[in-house]
Amino acid sequence: MTAAAAARQILTRLTEVMASRMHAQAKLDQVVEIIGECLSSEVCSIYLLREGMLELFATRGLNQSAVHVTRMAIGEGLTGAIAQKVETLNLAEAKAHPDFQYRPETGEEKFHSFAGVPIVYRARAVGVLCVQHVEPRRYEEVEIEALQTTAMVLSELIANAELVDEEEARGLTQEQTGPQTLTGLTLVKGLGAGHAVYHQPRVEITQVMAEDTEAERQRVYRAFDKMREQIDTLASQAEFGAGGEHEEVLETYKMFAYDEGWSRRINEAIDSGLTAEAAIERVQQHTRMRMREIDDPLLADRMHDLEDLANRLVRIVAGQVGTAASQGLRRDTILIARNLGPAELLEYDKRRLKGVILEEGSLTAHVVIVARAMNVPVIGRAKGVRTTIREGDEILLDATAGNAIIRPLPQVADAFQARFAKSREKQAAYASLRDVEPFTRCGTRIQVMMNAGLRDDMSALAMTGADGVGLFRTEFQFLVSATLPQRERQTRLYRDVLDAAGDKPVIFRTVDIGGDKSVPYLASEIAAQDENPAMGWRALRLALEREGLMKIQARSLLEAAGGRSLYVMFPMVSEPWEFDAAKAVFDEQLAYLRAQKKLLPERILFGAMLEVPALAEVLDLLLPKLSFLSIGTNDLTQFLFAADRANPKLAERYDWLSTSILRFLRRVMQNAVGSGVDIGVCGEMGGRRLEALALMGIGYRRLSITPAAVGPIKELVRKVDLAELTAAMTGWLADPSVNLRKELSAWADARDIEYD
Numbered sequence: 091m092t093a094a095a096a097a098r099q100i101l102t103r104l105t106e107v108m109a110s111r112m113h114a115q116a117k118l119d120q121v122v123e124i125i126g127e128c129l130s131s132e133v134c135s136i137y138l139l140r141e142g143m144l145e146l147f148a149t150r151g152l153n154q155s156a157v158h159v160t161r162m163a164i165g166e167g168l169t170g171a172i173a174q175k176v177e178t179l180n181l182a183e184a185k186a187h188p189d190f191q192y193r194p195e196t197g198e199e200k201f202h203s204f205a206g207v208p209i210v211y212r213a214r215a216v217g218v219l220c221v222q223h224v225e226p227r228r229y230e231e232v233e234i235e236a237l238q239t240t241a242m243v244l245s246e247l248i249a250n251a252e253l254v255d256e257e258e259a260r261g262l263t264q265e266q267t268g269p270q271t272l273t274g275l276t277l278v279k280g281l282g283a284g285h286a287v288y289h290q291p292r293v294e295i296t297q298v299m300a301e302d303t304e305a306e307r308q309r310v311y312r313a314f315d316k317m318r319e320q321i322d323t324l325a326s327q328a329e330f331g332a333g334g335e336h337e338e339v340l341e342t343y344k345m346f347a348y349d350e351g352w353s354r355r356i357n358e359a360i361d362s363g364l365t366a367e368a369a370i371e372r373v374q375q376h377t378r379m380r381m382r383e384i385d386d387p388l389l390a391d392r393m394h395d396l397e398d399l400a401n402r403l404v405r406i407v408a409g410q411v412g413t414a415a416s417q418g419l420r421r422d423t424i425l426i427a428r429n430l431g432p433a434e435l436l437e438y439d440k441r442r443l444k445g446v447i448l449e450e451g452s453l454t455a456h457v458v459i460v461a462r463a464m465n466v467p468v469i470g471r472a473k474g475v476r477t478t479i480r481e482g483d484e485i486l487l488d489a490t491a492g493n494a495i496i497r498p499l500p501q502v503a504d505a506f507q508a509r510f511a512k513s514r515e516k517q518a519a520y521a522s523l524r525d526v527e528p529f530t531r532c533g534t535r536i537q538v539m540m541n542a543g544l545r546d547d548m549s550a551l552a553m554t555g556a557d558g559v560g561l562f563r564t565e566f567q568f569l570v571s572a573t574l575p576q577r578e579r580q581t582r583l584y585r586d587v588l589d590a591a592g593d594k595p596v597i598f599r600t601v602d603i604g605g606d607k608s609v610p611y612l613a614s615e616i617a618a619q620d621e622n623p624a625m626g627w628r629a630l631r632l633a634l635e636r637e638g639l640m641k642i643q644a645r646s647l648l649e650a651a652g653g654r655s656l657y658v659m660f661p662m663v664s665e666p667w668e669f670d671a672a673k674a675v676f677d678e679q680l681a682y683l684r685a686q687k688k689l690l691p692e693r694i695l696f697g698a699m700l701e702v703p704a705l706a707e708v709l710d711l712l713l714p715k716l717s718f719l720s721i722g723t724n725d726l727t728q729f730l731f732a733a734d735r736a737n738p739k740l741a742e743r744y745d746w747l748s749t750s751i752l753r754f755l756r757r758v759m760q761n762a763v764g765s766g767v768d769i770g771v772c773g774e775m776g777g778r779r780l781e782a783l784a785l786m787g788i789g790y791r792r793l794s795i796t797p798a799a800v801g802p803i804k805e806l807v808r809k810v811d812l813a814e815l816t817a818a819m820t821g822w823l824a825d826p827s828v829n830l831r832k833e834l835s836a837w838a839d840a841r842d843i844e845y846d
């Protein structure tokens with residue numbers, strides 16, 4: 091029999107054994123027989139890790155009495171060396187190798203040649219499969235490949251059957267099984283306890299050997315096509331973000347997705363008899379092993395990308411298209427992801443979501459805003475997530491402190507629960523401020539409104555006692571929908587929102603899609619135009635050109651507000667004419683409804699968002715047209731600093747408490763004095779205590795913030811003397827070398843004002 095035929099036979103017979111209902115130990119016994127026979131090797135043995143030692147589990151050719159007796163340490167002898175270095179050995183003369191050690195109980199003195207491969211599970215050796223020959227010979231490449239494939243099949247068997255200690259079978263180190271703390275950047279404050287769920291679950295490979303190789307080849311071809319399509323779409327989707335790290339990742343994805351070598355190796359693995367899933371995993375293992383030898387952080391990053399992509403490929407092949415959101419979420423989920431789009435997060439049931447850990451993420455990315463609105467704590471830029479957290483691990487997430495304790499000790503979990511209870515008490519204390527109006531110590535009424543975007547959010551209005559909804563992000567309903575929401579659906583939503591608000595105002599912002607808020611039905615158009623989506627065809631720019639979209643929304647809002655007040659706000663106005671054009675769409679719809687004798691709103695108040703710095707220079711032209719102006723500090727900051735709000739690399743770089751931003755905002759306020767236009771802030775900045783202080787200190791009296799911040803900000807307002815604060819801010823802003831964060835913290839400390 092040729093080496094190739096022998097290899098093929100091993101895999102065919104292996105398939106039969108694996109498919110049988112035999113006990114795992116019996117399967118191991120069969121495997122050593124098959125390999126020994128096919129390779130005409132006198133010896134074939136399997137060693138598995140148990141209690142930190144490599145134990146002989148099955149053998150053909152060595153003394154059977156050595157089974158479950160012979161044990162060696164990792165690093166001991168040839169077998170130990172293979173496990174330690176996670177590498178293959180192929181030796182014509184075993185005794186000549188420096189790691190060779192003779193174990194008399196096995197009776198292996200007569201053998202010359204030796205070949206062994208590690209049994210790898212998740213990048214660690216959990217055992218060794220080896221063959222020995224009396225005659226000196228080197229095994230051929232196909233034979234070694236067959237051994238490696240067998241080892242891969244065995245690793246799945248070992249992981250699934252409780253053959254050895256579970257943790258060891260999974261090849262986990264103390265780092266992966268004991269308690270660990272991960273640190274990250276606070277994105278949404280709060281505490282959460284639950285169990286890890288990966289956004290993109292790993293596919294467990296159950297069928298390793300193919301029944302029809304040609305069919306497997308076709309599956310892999312199709313999967314590659316689909317994956318390339320997905321990557322191209324991802325690249326075109328603003329949701330994934332543009333610039334910086336994202337772009338690098340995408341470039342790498344593309345490079346791998348179109349890499350001929352990768353697809354060729356997978357095809358070769360299929361040729362050797364594997365299913366598509368197993369072939370992808372087999373190649374991945376191979377790559378992992380090679381990468382272990384290279385100690386280069388940049389390459390490690392690329393490996394991370396390749397793992398991501400290989401996972402994606404396996405998921406496509408296996409037809410597992412959905413994310414964890416579509417797979418029956420556990421009740422206490424701590425979601426783990428590299429990054430998420432806002433629409434992806436919205437797919438999750440918020441009652442079951444207790445927290446999110448992202449490997450990337452930044453403070454004002456829309457996914458974070460959505461999480462904040464869902465009241466789900468989030469940390470981002472967490473390092474070492476995949477090596478530390480396993481699916482199902484218990485996690486205590488302290489997003490306020492920016493850390494997560496993985497697999498906590500019971501006493502730590504108890505202490506955490508105690509803190510959790512305390513924080514709930516605190517929340518309850520904030521809730522008691524619900525009916526208290528936020529007057530400053532000097533008697534000025536500050537408007538504390540809340541931001542919302544979904545029907546469900548409206549319950550927070552009564553719970554927090556906010557003065558109304560200062561920003562209703564209407565695009566959220568567009569994000570959760572696969573198709574453009576119909577007029578009836580929109581009208582129903584707006585009406586429900588107004589009903590829930592009672593006599594409190596709700597400022598509806600017209601659709602702000604594009605940027606990092608991508609919707610499937612517009613993705614290709616946005617992509618075709620934009621290299622830099624945040625500054626591209628988005629928000630009002632898009633809505634004015636897609637007039638149908640704007641008209642439908644205008645009609646829905648006007649109808650929904652029949653008999654009441656309607657507040658409409660346009661996003662991303664860059665020049666006054668855009669405001670006029672948008673308002674004209676409403677006027678036209680109003681005229682239509684009037685002609686139809688429909689019930690019209692009692693009054694309509696139009697406002698604009700100031701997010702584009704250029705608009706600040708023409709306020710004299712714009713303000714007379716407006717009832718109110720709302721400053722979107724999330725976008726405004728990214729444009730002032732020229733720093734993509736979704737770019738994780740810039741996440742910590744720019745501070746809202748910077749002289750430049752605050753001087754800018756103060757100037758806007760000063761320019762508006764006497765205009766009669768109500769000016770407020772609706773970016774995330776206003777929901778942070780020190781930032782809110784700064785805003786009040788430069789004249790802002792209306793903040794629209796995330797619901798969870800309403801209580802804390804009301805409490806803060808009541809402790810402030812505006813004259814004192816304004817004087818302090820004026821002094822600090824006069825000197826750009828002042829560290830505003832430090833000064834404001836000290837100011838707050840001195841007045842017993844709590845901040846974060």
Ligand code: PEP
Nearest residue numbers: 722723724725726772773
């Ligand atoms: C902003 O840009 O500050 C804002 C409130 O709008 P969004 O975050 O939805 O872009």
Ligand code: MG
Nearest residue numbers: 701722724725
């Ligand atoms: Mg904005």
